[in-house]
Amino acid sequence: NAGVTQTPKFRVLKTGQSMTLLCAQDMNHEYMYWYRQDPGMGLRLIHYSVGEGTTAKGEVPDGYNVSRLKKQNFLLGLESAAPSQTSVYFCASSSSGLAGTETQYFGPGTRLLVL
Amino acid sequence: AQSVAQPEDQVNVAEGNPLTVKCTYSVSGNPYLFWYVQYPNRGLQFLLKYITGDNLVKGSYGFEAEFNKSQTSFHLKKPSALVSDSALYFCAVRERGGDTGRRALTFGSGTRLQVQP
Numbered sequence: 001n002a003g004v005t006q007t008p009k010f011r012v013l014k015t016g017q018s019m020t021l022l023c024a025q026d027m028n029h030e031y032m033y034w035y036r037q038d039p040g041m042g043l044r045l046i047h048y049s050v051g052e053g054t055t056a057k058g059e060v061p062d063g064y065n066v067s068r069l070k071k072q073n074f075l076l077g078l079e080s081a082a083p084s085q086t087s088v089y090f091c092a093s094s095s096s097g098l099a100g101t102e103t104q105y106f107g108p109g110t111r112l113l114v115l
Numbered sequence: 116a117q118s119v120a121q122p123e124d125q126v127n128v129a130e131g132n133p134l135t136v137k138c139t140y141s142v143s144g145n146p147y148l149f150w151y152v153q154y155p156n157r158g159l160q161f162l163l164k165y166i167t168g169d170n171l172v173k174g175s176y177g178f179e180a181e182f183n184k185s186q187t188s189f190h191l192k193k194p195s196a197l198v199s200d201s202a203l204y205f206c207a208v209r210e211r212g213g214d215t216g217r218r219a220l221t222f223g224s225g226t227r228l229q230v231q232p
Binding site: 004033035040041042043044045048058059090092101103104105106107108109 | 124147151156158159160164166219223224225
């Protein structure tokens with residue numbers, strides 16, 4: 001049982017390049033989330049998904065797109081990377097228990113540097 | 116809107132002494148409250164949560180937290196700190212009820228705990 005995994009662990013991009021971050025979970029969780037972590041700002045929600053085929057915007061969605069084609073995978077895409085997207089990206093998942101009480105489980109993170 | 120404040124960027128404590136990491140929250144209704152810990156170059160690990168009932172919540176690694184509704188606080192505590200407790204600690208809140216979008220957590224900015232030997 002690997003929990004939540006993320007690939008890649010680290011990536012350097014040039015401004016304007018695109019990339020996709022992959023998140024996978026093996027806990028059969030309904031909900032999945034993408035956060036970014038910046039110094040002094042905690043974690044901020046980018047996008048989330050409440051089930052296969054559904055996605056929604058979070059607090060800071062601009063410049064990102066997501067897809068949830070399979071229940072176990074949640075992809076985060078950057079179509080045209082900008083230096084402001086330099087950050088550490090965390091994926092999380094949670095079950096669909098009593099609304100709001102479920103614990104989120106986090107992946108190890110992807111460190112992205114945009115030059 | 117919901118928000119979390121962690122007023123201390125860093126807390127320093129000597130090994131063996133009690134530790135407290137402070138957290139206050141703001142929600143329009145009743146909260147669900149969480150504490151997570153992050154070790155260097157790792158993801159966040161769940162420590163404990165308050166859902167309802169007893170205001171004192173016990174969690175992993177000997178940590179506990181006390182929910183105080185009148186002070187809108189959820190401070191993290193441990194009776195005797197270990198050097199291995201040194202890490203970044205995040206408090207998070209979610210408002211009860213509402214639509215599925217509200218399942219997302221709102222995090223504080225984090226408090227770095229440094230335990231000196």
